[in-house]
Amino acid sequence: xxxxxxxxxxxxxxxxxxxxxxxxxxxxxxxxxxxxxxxxxxxxxxxxxxxxxxxxxxxxxxxxxxxxxxxxxxxxxxxxxxxxxxxxxxxxxxxxxxxxxxxxxxxxxxxxxxxxxxxxxxxxxxxxxxxxxxxxxxxxxxxxxxxxxxxxxxxxxxxxxxxxxxxxxxxxxxxxxxxxxxxxxxxxxxxxxxxxxxxxxxxxxxxxxxxx
Numbered sequence: 001x002x003x004x005x006x007x008x009x010x011x012x013x014x015x016x017x018x019x020x021x022x023x024x025x026x027x028x029x030x031x032x033x034x035x036x037x038x039x040x041x042x043x044x045x046x047x048x049x050x051x052x053x054x055x056x057x058x059x060x061x062x063x064x065x066x067x068x069x070x071x072x073x074x075x076x077x078x079x080x081x082x083x084x085x086x087x088x089x090x091x092x093x094x095x096x097x098x099x100x101x102x103x104x105x106x107x108x109x110x111x112x113x114x115x116x117x118x119x120x121x122x123x124x125x126x127x128x129x130x131x132x133x134x135x136x137x138x139x140x141x142x143x144x145x146x147x148x149x150x151x152x153x154x155x156x157x158x159x160x161x162x163x164x165x166x167x168x169x170x171x172x173x174x175x176x177x178x179x180x181x182x183x184x185x186x187x188x189x190x191x192x193x194x195x196x197x198x199x200x201x202x203x204x205x206x207x208x209x210x211x212x
Contacts, residue, residue: 003164007122009114010089011159025127025158030061038132049149053132056146056153063127069093071120073189074200078105079179087111098199118169124159182207
């Protein structure tokens with residue numbers, strides 16, 4: 001697998017429509033793709049809500065624009081009964097803060113596959129678009145472009161990797177420290193700048209059960 005293919009798989013994540021979405025972007029055929037993957041239109045109640053969402057999603061495609069991002073190797077741990085640290089990837093974009101590409105909690109997940117073990121600077125071709133979703137699957141604190149009854153419109157971005165430059169990176173060992181219960185911990189897997197090290201660790205948190 002080439003570095004471009006490897007980076008593309010990491011950025012694509014587990015979404016089953018990743019390849020088809022990228023093909024639709026390249027072909028300028030987002031409206032047809034959005035209709036294909038949308039929840040079925042109701043026979044009666046909810047038809048208007050579904051139609052409003054569908055209209056937004058069908059006309060949502062913008063781009064592409066060329067932009068830069070960096071894949072950063074990260075150790076992650078979601079404490080349950082055993083603090084198991086696993087390999088994941090952070091993403092830093094020109095227009096977005098650091099985030100973890102893999103979806104937690106990281107309990108019994110094992111290391112991400114595929115994985116990289118160095119910081120990779122990637123040039124990507126990026127489209128932005130939206131899909132119709134069932135709103136019940138998205139908590140109120142998750143931003144949707146529109147919530148209309150049983151349906152919603154979710155903004156997404158689709159990246160096509162066109163170049164990769166791997167940095168020389170010195171590996172850090174897998175952490176062994178225990179976390180408090182109901183915690184998420186993050187540490188870099190390679191040597192990074194002090195500022196990035198602090199940014200990675202700042203994503204760690206422990207749930208406040210009294211507040212909950």
